[in-house]
Amino acid sequence: MTGKQQPRLEAAGITKMFGGIRALNDISLEVLPKQIVGIIGPNGAGKTTTFNVITGAYRPSTGEVRLDGKAVTAEPSHLIARAGISRTFQNIRLFGDMTVWEHLLVAQPHSDFTLRRLLPTRWADPQAFRRAEEILEFLKLADVKDRIARSLPYGIQRRVEIARAISARPKLLLLDEPVAGMNHDEADDIRRLILTLRDSGLSILLIDHDMAFVMNLCDYLYVLDFGVMIAQGRPDQIRSNPVVLDAYLGHAT
Amino acid sequence: MMSTYYAGLLADVGILLLGALSVYIILATGQLSLGNAGFMGIGAYLTSYLTVTMGVPLTLALVIAAAASGAIGVIIGFPALRLRGIYLAMATLGFGEMVRSFFLNFDAMGGAGGFHGMRHVSLGYIWTWAAAILLLVAILEHSQIWLELRAVRDDETAAALVGLDTTTIKVGAFGFAAAVAAIAGGLFAHHHVYIEPGNFSFERSIDFVLAVILGGSTVGAGALVGALLLVMLPEHLRFLADWRFAVFGGLLIAMLLVRRQGILDRSLFRFFEFRRSA
Known part of the structure; x- marks a missing residue:
């Protein structure tokens, strides 16, 4: 080196x-x-x-x-x-009844005290919305976007967990x-x-x-x-x- | 023209709806509070004091009481962070009883004799508040903050590790819920025009929780359905005379066995959203 x-x-x-x-x-x-x-x-x-x-x-x-x-x-x-620093877990830890899409949205970074967080994400933070869509495409999760993450096959759950981790940038x-x-x-x-x-x-x-x-x-x-x-x-x-x-x-x- | 009988029932539904929403907001973070009647009592007494003794207009009095109760909620929220599940339920129950016995001994506002002198409010006024707060919650449910609440409920560790400040989220939920419960209290006081500490006992807190569980604990609209059922169903079982509460209890158990998540749930809403977008 x-x-x-x-x-x-x-x-x-x-x-x-x-x-x-x-x-x-x-x-x-x-x-x-x-x-x-x-x-x-x-x-x-x-x-x-x-x-x-x-x-x-x-x-x-x-x-x-x-x-x-x-x-x-x-x-x-x-x-x-x-x-x-983001991480995934040995025993997958996804959010109980959230869809794949919600996992990506919730992990998007945002500032703490803004009105944005109180309004529907789609209007309030279109940037976060777009980033989440990119990650969805990138990890080939678009097909299962609206499925409850925990109901998916094991291999896909791992991808969701990685997707959530990289959503936090x-x-x-x-x-x-x-x-x-x-x-x-x-x-x-x-x-x-x-x-x-x-x-x-x-x-x-x-x-x-x-x-x-x-x-x-x-x-x-x-x-x-x-x-x-x-x-x-x-x-x-x-x-x-x-x-x-x-x-x-x-x-x- | 609506009979005064039904008007009275509907007012009860509106007030119970607000109380149930206050439980729902805390439950969204995975915390169960059995002490929300305490926040309701604080709201009832404070609002009444402001309108009767200070001559403050009711709407302003409600806003002040909500803010004060919200601040107390935040204070209660901090020790609550250290407790989970049944221990938290017990602690909040203790808080509710503490508030009740405080007003029982608070002679400046009547103590055990209660407090009166409030001016009666219309059904429309109660429902304006109830509908506005239900709408507010419904909007919040689509926001980033609500996703964060759910994430904290589902897995606090994982939530923190994607950058969510779980402390602020849980304490904030307590504060918001306490404010909503205080509004329920203020409206209750100005609907019944007389309050006593017994109005804000443990049973009231249980009613709030029941309404949420019955109506559906994963969507705000569940509180509306639950409040309607909890007030209306015993009335419609009146033909059963003294047996109506036993039958009501039986129906409740049956309902929990068949549909544990309550009458409304999120997948029901998703179903309709799919159909709309299809």
Whole structure:
């Protein structure tokens, strides 16, 4: 890499204690602009905990989270979201009885105290309306626009969740196991989608168990095990790293 | 010419509609309040004080009472943030009873003896308010803010993570609902021209909740249907004499078993919207 680029996201020295348990131990990672970064590791390694610290759900015991160089550590979640970090969840969390269209509309950014929010969106904020329509097209959700999101097939629900996340106009998108439970074709769809999102300027940080998926997609990987960062590097470096193989295949001794 | 009997019933419907809307607004954020009769009582007493003692015109008095009650609603909304479900229901119930016993001991306005001297308002005046607020809610239901309310109800964590300020939304809903309930109280006082603390008891709060659940808890218009049913149905069951409330209760249970979401719901409205646009 030429020179030092300002990272989009920086997590520096994050430790998270739950009682006496050290769930995360001095974790540092960064995501550069337009980079796709993966966090991998066995169950319970602390991957989702890392996401929860970044999005403000947990306050880290020590350490700092910075977005574009600005500290956002343990800010209220909605302010972190507005600063430019959106996420999806491992167990899909859509809004109960909302249609796909309503999911896209509700996540559009808006200022806090304006009359706009009190009037029908269609007239009050045609810009938000148009942006939501673009995202609907972009994620190929136009056909199911007026369906209740939770009644849709699993694979489409994932797309709705991603659509909602990008409706908030993030700079950084966190994806928690985006292809969990998907068949090969669905997973490949999501892979192409993630690449397109990156090309449109987003930085992406994702968690997944599917090694093949992660290796094919990510520019850079971090490997967590029992709350400790045991390795990091490009996919080809990780693939041949004995420490990683050991963590994944079980300890020999 | 409408009989005074029906005029009285319709006035009750209008007032109950406003009370039910106040519950509906809070329920839209996923919070159940069993204390809205408290806000109604605050509205009733404050409006009456302003018109009788201060000589303020009724409309202005209602607006002032709504603003004051709304401010109290916001204050109540903050501790309510820490409570969910049945615990919140209990806390709001406690608030309602607190307000009632305050007026019971508030001798400056009659205490247990009640307060009177208000001038009677017409049915048209009551319904102008009721219709205006129902219309306001119906417009709000198509706005960004209402989507945000629903998002908060469905999944607060996910809502915050797309940038919604869930605290302001929940507290704001409490404030707005308290203002609406206060207007119901002011109109109640000037319809009956006499108020006593017992008018704003727990049963009143339950009536509001019942109207919402019966009429449909996912659309504002449900409050209208619920209020109509709750007032009119027992009247039309009068031929059953003392059994009418038992039969009414039975009908309520049957209705919840068959159609839990209430008589009106959103998919019903969507259905009609589709037909219109088709």
